[in-house]
Amino acid sequence: MEALNLLIDGRLVPGDLTMPVLNPATEETLAECPRASRAQLDSAVAAAKAAFPGWSARPIDERRQAIARIADTIEANAADLARLLTQEQGKPIADATGEVMGMAAFFRYFATLDLPMKVIEDGEGRRVEAHRRPLGVIGAIIPWNYPLLILSFKLPPALLAGNTLVVKPAPTTPLSTLKFAALIADLLPPGVINVIADANDLGDALTHHPDVRKISFTGSTATGRKVMASAAETLKRITLELGGNDAGVVLDDADPKTVAPGIFKGAFENSGQVCLAIKRLYVHESIYDELCSELAELANAAIVDDGLKQGTQLGPLQNRMQYEKVKGFLEDAKANGRIVAGGEVMDRPGYFVRPTIVRDIAEGSRLVDEEQFGPVLPVIKYSDSDEVIRRANATTYGLGASVWSSDPKRAYEVAGRIEAGTVWINKHLDMAPHIPFGGAKQSGLGVEFGEEGLAEFTQLQVINMAR
Numbered sequence: 395m396e397a398l399n400l401l402i403d404g405r406l407v408p409g410d411l412t413m414p415v416l417n418p419a420t421e422e423t424l425a426e427c428p429r430a431s432r433a434q435l436d437s438a439v440a441a442a443k444a445a446f447p448g449w450s451a452r453p454i455d456e457r458r459q460a461i462a463r464i465a466d467t468i469e470a471n472a473a474d475l476a477r478l479l480t481q482e483q484g485k486p487i488a489d490a491t492g493e494v495m496g497m498a499a500f501f502r503y504f505a506t507l508d509l510p511m512k513v514i515e516d517g518e519g520r521r522v523e524a525h526r527r528p529l530g531v532i533g534a535i536i537p538w539n540y541p542l543l544i545l546s547f548k549l550p551p552a553l554l555a556g557n558t559l560v561v562k563p564a565p566t567t568p569l570s571t572l573k574f575a576a577l578i579a580d581l582l583p584p585g586v587i588n589v590i591a592d593a594n595d596l597g598d599a600l601t602h603h604p605d606v607r608k609i610s611f612t613g614s615t616a617t618g619r620k621v622m623a624s625a626a627e628t629l630k631r632i633t634l635e636l637g638g639n640d641a642g643v644v645l646d647d648a649d650p651k652t653v654a655p656g657i658f659k660g661a662f663e664n665s666g667q668v669c670l671a672i673k674r675l676y677v678h679e680s681i682y683d684e685l686c687s688e689l690a691e692l693a694n695a696a697i698v699d700d701g702l703k704q705g706t707q708l709g710p711l712q713n714r715m716q717y718e719k720v721k722g723f724l725e726d727a728k729a730n731g732r733i734v735a736g737g738e739v740m741d742r743p744g745y746f747v748r749p750t751i752v753r754d755i756a757e758g759s760r761l762v763d764e765e766q767f768g769p770v771l772p773v774i775k776y777s778d779s780d781e782v783i784r785r786a787n788a789t790t791y792g793l794g795a796s797v798w799s800s801d802p803k804r805a806y807e808v809a810g811r812i813e814a815g816t817v818w819i820n821k822h823l824d825m826a827p828h829i830p831f832g833g834a835k836q837s838g839l840g841v842e843f844g845e846e847g848l849a850e851f852t853q854l855q856v857i858n859m860a861r
């Protein structure tokens with residue numbers, strides 16, 4: 395594999411340290427990855443700070459063109475990026491290609507947006523205008539489930555608004571991000587984007603850094619709390635996209651055969667390692683047995699293998715820590731429910747777990763109450779629609795949810811009562827760059843995507859003129 399580097403101040407530089415990155419399908423070392431020292435993190439922040447006045451002063455159209463050029467570069471290198479993504483992340487190559495093309499689509503979308511000045515009042519006594527100004531240096535912290543796609547939630551809106559960035563991927567999936575950095579290094583002035591990699595040891599320094607004005611963070615709720623605490627010192631702006639325990643609620647009038655494939659995909663996409671995956675499925679007692687059987691059939695038929703193999707539907711879990719965590723959830727499923735598909739890790743190298751359907755399980759078990767972030771779905775029986783809304787809401791999370799029914803009016807009424815940032819009807823995980831996305835309760839703070847997401851990378855400035 396080609397040697398990858400950090401991107402600091404427009405230069406591709408080796409890390410002061412290195413670390414191995416493994417392929418989760420083989421557990422073999424994929425690459426020795428450069429790893430930044432604390433001094434290199436400081437250089438990256440200093441470079442972003444120095445680049446800010448120049449970058450923010452450019453006309454927005456120039457910044458837009460730069461973002462569109464990055465989209466071109468991503469598309470032109472999609473095959474290489476996707477292959478590396480599969481090798482380090484584990485997902486099937488078709489999904490990795492989808493992630494890379496999705497990344498390009500986010501760049502394309504933000505390249506069409508504007509930040510127009512708004513006239514609030516233009517009267518006899520005064521003229522009042524609202525402007526959107528850039529913030530300064532942004533720290534972008536990324537998890538390991540969608541390393542490239544989640545980067546594209548943050549990078550293009552931050553750039554469009556005139557900010558500069560220090561990007562930090564997760565320690566187990568830094569390679570595709572560093573490859574991306576190498577591809578775009580010459581497309582922007584030095585220091586506008588800096589990319590470092592760490593071994594889980596520099597996130598804290600980045601969030602504490604006095605020269606960073608905002609942290610855009612995606613990751614677990616536990617780490618999100620730490621980010622919020624350290625941002626408090628300098629009152630940094632924060633956007634937090636955190637964990638979830640999304641409920642799927644299947645009403646009694648849903649047809650099990652019709653809804654099962656969409657539910658399966660909503661729960662098992664990316665081997666369940668999706669913040670917005672269905673993580674608890676509530677099914678009305680009248681269709682419970684039938685839907686459990688349909689889901690078990692889909693789980694048994696799924697092809698779980700190395701993501702580079704043609705035809706693979708589900709790859710391994712991304713890292714050993716997550717694999718061990720999911721094994722714990724399988725133990726809980728055995729003790730507190732009845733496994734009707736999967737239930738075991740696969741007897742081969744790599745972090746493979748077959749998709750698992752667990753029935754006759756309820757609240758009080760870890761699998762229902764906590765975020766499993768893996769391919770193990772608890773299916774919970776209910777009998778009353780008011781009661782199921784209460785149970786769906788009985789969580790500290792509030793990221794997404796879905797309602798499944800053949801009566802759109804009934805589903806709509808239930809959807810409005812669920813405490814979540816996004817509620818889908820008869821689908822799950824349908825997202826697009828122009829549709830705002832954010833968590834309720836402890837699933838996050840702030841919004842990404844759309845004009846609302848762009849606004850979070852700006853400071854509102856009012857200019858109030860005497861007349």
Ligand code: NAD
Binds near residue numbers: 593597617765833837
């Ligand atoms: P994580 O919180 O362990 O790590 C996320 C990132 O934070 C990594 O880059 C990590 O190095 C960094 N980090 C670690 N300690 C830090 C600190 N003290 N300060 C700042 N940064 C620090 O999460 P993960 O295990 O990589 O990802 C899985 C979690 O992310 C799940 O809970 C999932 O639901 C959540 N997630 C949420 C979304 C969303 O948009 N809401 C999307 C994807 C994943």
